[in-house]
Amino acid sequence: MQEINVILVDDHAVVREGYRRLLERDLYIKVVAEGETGDEGYRLICDHLPDVVVMDITLPGMSGIEVTRRVLARVPEQKILIFSMHEDMVFVNRAFQAGAKGYVTKSAAPEVLIDAVRQVAMGKLYLSSEMAQLIAAQTIPGGEQSIDLLSGREFEIFRLLVQGQSLHEISEALHISYKTVANYQSNIRQKLGATTAAQVVRIALDHGIIWSADKV
Amino acid sequence: MQEINVILVDDHAVVREGYRRLLERDLYIKVVAEGETGDEGYRLICDHLPDVVVMDITLPGMSGIEVTRRVLARVPEQKILIFSMHEDMVFVNRAFQAGAKGYVTKSAAPEVLIDAVRQVAMGKLYLSSEMAQLIAAQTIPGGEQSIDLLSGREFEIFRLLVQGQSLHEISEALHISYKTVANYQSNIRQKLGATTAAQVVRIALDHGIIWSADKV
């Protein structure tokens, strides 16, 4: 078996240290560089062109997904494995949309990461089994493109809801009955697979309908 | 120097693996057990009574801060070091309120964690320098955020709520009555000046308690 050159990109030094030691338990895997930010990771990847990149999503500045997109725009064959704490389908979808070759969660067993790196290096796609199960089970809030299931009116009410408006305020703003708004909310939650209001807001966040104050 | 027995509590197996290898680079430090959830960590700590606990905040169910509170209620002299990705002052404050002996962020240099474990084992308090700077910077311009009005328990439930957990799930995770959680939610909303669940989530966003996929 050939040697597998790997670049790690993660903003947590201690965590990176752990990956490196874990991955190098496999004698064929060699970590050739480590990046701390999205920009640094991008430069390192373009310079080294490693066999596999293990990349976190949450990074200072450019996110791991954005780095993936940019790298693949210049080096389409580059193999990038997303290794994230996010167990949300939205992230998995975005990762593969960006062209990532694999997605592994940090809660997976250590051996899974090694396996994933080897699989991806061989040109295969890799999705950790928990994530694959999530895809199979379609009860995930925000899974698939659930937001597209919303009708125009539903989407409009959805937006007002996640902005923090009360049902009463919405009914006045739209000149419809409170009861109608309440019914819409029920339908929206069902279509999105959400059981709590917070989950609905989270879906809105994931789709960029609203955003947090400290977002760059 | 005496041997330092350590217990690790973190929900990410790969990350835990990394800590273990990193910490045991120091010959006096010995990792005697690893916990994956809040409940498991609590049991392990009570059973082993290690010299130092290295604990993440974000855990399934009970948070690391909640575990800290509970452990210290029974073993007041237990030394607990919070090791979290959160660089928000809110979390540092909560950690020390709960009785933690140290707070180190995961973005700190690897040696910092080892140093922190040693300091805490010797009975000292430890705060990584970035966090110490944040404290210094925050004392002047700060100005009483509404979120500071929340008690420890209220903040704990607040976090679970905005993560999308139902009242029933929270009551099970914290082993308290549904009614208590419902009452807490009312108090939280009042203290935060929020009338809808979505507004509560927005406040959490603004304080960095949760974040959106939109950074992707």
Next chain:
DNA sequence: TATCATTTCGGGAAGAATTCCTAACCGTAT
């Protein structure tokens, strides 16, 4: 030590919100 404030915990009851069912109305596509 005694005291007072705070926090944690929950029951009861009234009121509000949510769900589920139903149905009307209106375009549009078949």
Next chain:
DNA sequence: ATACGGTTAGGAATTCTTCCCGAAATGATA
């Protein structure tokens, strides 16, 4: 014309939320 989906609501049962209360534990302070 018929069928379909979207918009609009009411009714009833259920669930959630608030506001009231109090008990127990904790913590600070005099």
